[in-house]
Amino acid sequence: DTAVSQTPKYLVTQMGNDKSIKCEQNLGHDTMYWYKQDSKKFLKIMFSYNNKELIINETVPNRFSPKSPDKAHLNLHINSLELGDSAVYFCASSQDFYTGELFFGEGSRLTVL
Amino acid sequence: AQSVTQLDSQVPVFEEAPVELRCNYSSSVSVYLFWYVQYPNQGLQLLLKYLSGSTLVKGINGFEAEFNKSQTSFHLRKPSVHISDTAEYFCAVIFSSNTGKLIFGQGTTLQVKP
Numbered sequence: 001d002t003a004v005s006q007t008p009k010y011l012v013t014q015m016g017n018d019k020s021i022k023c024e025q026n027l028g029h030d031t032m033y034w035y036k037q038d039s040k041k042f043l044k045i046m047f048s049y050n051n052k053e054l055i056i057n058e059t060v061p062n063r064f065s066p067k068s069p070d071k072a073h074l075n076l077h078i079n080s081l082e083l084g085d086s087a088v089y090f091c092a093s094s095q096d097f098y099t100g101e102l103f104f105g106e107g108s109r110l111t112v113l
Numbered sequence: 114a115q116s117v118t119q120l121d122s123q124v125p126v127f128e129e130a131p132v133e134l135r136c137n138y139s140s141s142v143s144v145y146l147f148w149y150v151q152y153p154n155q156g157l158q159l160l161l162k163y164l165s166g167s168t169l170v171k172g173i174n175g176f177e178a179e180f181n182k183s184q185t186s187f188h189l190r191k192p193s194v195h196i197s198d199t200a201e202y203f204c205a206v207i208f209s210s211n212t213g214k215l216i217f218g219q220g221t222t223l224q225v226k227p
Contacts, residue, residue: 004156031213041201043157043217056214090156097213100145100205104156 003027006091006105013081014113020077021108023091031055031097032074034066037088037107049074050097081112115140115208119218127226128196134189134221136204144200145207146187147215148178160202163187176199199225 004025013019025032033056034046048056049068063079074091088109092102138144145164149157165173168180178189187204201218204218 021198036161041151041220042201045216048213051148077218100147100207100208100213100215101159101162102149102215104158106154106156 002046002105004091004093004103004105006089006108008108009106010029010109010111010113012111014081015081017081018032018077019080019081020075021110022090023074023076023088023105025072025091025093025103027093027095027103028066029095029103032070032071033094033102034074034076035090035092035104037090039087043090047076049072055097068092081110083112086110086112091113093105115139115142115206116206116219117141117216118164119202119204119221121221123222123224125224125226126194129193131192132190132194132223134202134204134223136187136189136218138185138187138204138206138208138209140185140206145208145209146178146180147205147207148172148176148187148189149201149205149217150174151203151220157203160189166200183221193221194225194226198206198223 006023031050033048047066051066065077068074088107090107091105116197118137126132139175148160163176171177202221205215
């Protein structure tokens with residue numbers, strides 16, 4: 001039973017389209033995150049939610065909108081996709097906001113053509 | 114600025130040899146330190162962490178790391194590597210002034226050769 005699961009695992013789409021990535025964790029954690037890993041494998045935090053409240057919102061374009069319907073789910077919606085959005089997006093969760101011990105999903109590879 | 118630097122982008126090593134992956138951070142505030150491992154096509158997994166106490170911390174798979182406050186370093190070591198250790202290794206830091214925000218280094222690719 002996967003602890004942090006993301007869907008879809010692969011996403012290929014055209015520029016200008018809108019797409020969503022879903023994430024679910026069954027660990028009972030309070031905090032969830034979205035990270036972006038670029039082609040050079042650099043990881044950058046995008047968003048973090050704690051108990052459904054947005055607590056980290058990095059300098060990410062407004063085209064990216066996270067949504068947390070409950071503590072176990074954190075979705076990422078991207079509008080008007082651009083070539084530079086191509087990356088692997090990782091969802092992660094942690095017991096609380098302070099531990100730094102994150103549990104990661106397997107990633108969603110987004111390719112924008 | 115608060116930053117994390119992994120000094121080597123790639124480290125090739127032969128099987129059963131020792132290895133050290135270097136990590137430095139730039140900050141005068143207190144920190145929490147982590148090493149994560151990413152196997153091909155997988156998410157990241159925590160190897161070990163330093164929050165407080167003994168500066169030598171042991172993690173999974175025989176890895177250990179030592180926190181050196183004066184040198185602002187947290188280098189990862191393993192006395193004898195296996196082929197299965199081939200992966201990407203990330204150093205990460207939480208700076209106390211930015212609680213909860215995990216900042217990652219650029220990653221080091223460990224290539225273990227037979």
